[in-house]
Amino acid sequence: MARPALRDPSRGFEYAIANGYTKLIVVLGHENCGAVNAARSSGDPGTPSLNLLVQRIRDATGKAATLEAAVKQNARASAAYLLANSKVIREAVDGKRVGLVVAYYHLDSGVVERLR
Template sequence: MQIKQAIFDESCHINPQALVQGQRPWAAILSCADARVAPEWIFGLGSGELFQVRVAGNSAFNDGIASLEYAVAVLETPLIVVVGHSGCGAVKAAMGKEPLTPLLEDLVQPIRESLRSGDDLTQAIQGNAQYAARQITQRSNLIAEAKDSGKVRIIPVYFDLNSGLISKL
């Protein structure tokens, strides 16, 4: 309890008592599970501001898309940001020839679908973020309708670990 309060006191931009009442994040994030790319850190935000879906390689997987549907339909979140990042190990694994475990093969399969011949790692990571952003609306009628009506925007971005810069793709 004391750790939670210390974190809230130091970095939370929202009154902790408001968080007890519910959530109203201003953005939903689909990002990689990489420990170096924590969305609060990247965007300089605190608890309660982002609805997060994280998986290695920031793939638009079924449960992740369903979670984003919840953010859009129930929480009325107006923005979905898909974050790819430099040095992504999942994209690198998808590009490689090394054998993977069956579960890792399942994980990288959607990333492989995003790959274009001749792309280097950075291009592949950026292409994967753009592909995942398209997959969200292609696989969710709810989000596609919300996007078409202007209730939600979907933006793929690239985070460079070295510079700390975020670029819209």
């Protein structure tokens, strides 16, 4: 069975942390995110990979009232996933060797709103 190396994006972060290539992880959601918008709709995204992505976003965002709230929740959930599923990332963040920032990018104004 083939397993793409980066099916789980935390593996790339783990490599970068273990080899001293990064001191900061930024999880950035953005205004009008198409993937989150697709997850909020009832339509079928069309491919197995997109279906998986959309389902994960749906699971993360629940019934958020607005697209902006859903994007922010997805960013927070993505950061929580990294911490919960990677000992390397969790220990680096807890030990303050690597920072973890969660933010929301307002495309219209260019403002980046820090969420964590």
